[in-house]
Amino acid sequence: MPSTKIILTAETVPHVALDFMNNTHFEELDMVQSLGELITHYQQGDNDALTQALNAWLKHTQAHFSRENELMIDIQFPMYLVHSGEHSRVLEEMESMVTSWNNDHDIEMLSDYVFTAWPQWFEQHVNSMDMVTAQFALMHGYTQDLK
Ligand SMILES: [Fe+2]
Numbered sequence: 001m002p003s004t005k006i007i008l009t010a011e012t013v014p015h016v017a018l019d020f021m022n023n024t025h026f027e028e029l030d031m032v033q034s035l036g037e038l039i040t041h042y043q044q045g046d047n048d049a050l051t052q053a054l055n056a057w058l059k060h061t062q063a064h065f066s067r068e069n070e071l072m073i074d075i076q077f078p079m080y081l082v083h084s085g086e087h088s089r090v091l092e093e094m095e096s097m098v099t100s101w102n103n104d105h106d107i108e109m110l111s112d113y114v115f116t117a118w119p120q121w122f123e124q125h126v127n128s129m130d131m132v133t134a135q136f137a138l139m140h141g142y143t144q145d146l147k
């Protein structure tokens with residue numbers, strides 16, 4: 001187990017100016033929390049539940065990122081390439097982590113990612129790029145009721 005175990009929740013994660021983005025983040029944190037419980041109670045050879053939870057998380061992340069990418073295009077966000085590039089990078093990282101899990105079932109590797117690397121990235125990403133994107137959208141007349 002890694003020494004730094006970070007559990008983000010709806011209360012502790014930074015909130016941005018658009019509700020639909022926050023709701024997606026909260027959903028994702030719920031999924032990661034369930035994933036964390038499966039990792040903590042993992043018994044060698046018992047891989048199915050974890051594999052399913054990982055695939056569901058990956059799918060949710062894909063939808064999360066493409067929805068934000070669409071928003072950035074809608075509002076002509078000037079740092080679109082930086083923010084969407086970060087989404088692509090992290091999605092690739094998650095995909096290779098899931099592939100590696102499917103091949104090796106290395107619980108330590110998975111545990112490091114889910115309890116340390118990912119939450120560090122997520123908190124920092126929400127607090128910077130998501131925050132600025134949501135603020136920009138509001139300042140440029142984006143109405144969340146219409147979406
Ligand atoms: Fe986000």
Ligand SMILES: [Fe+2]
Nearest residue numbers: 068125129130
């Ligand atoms: Fe984002």
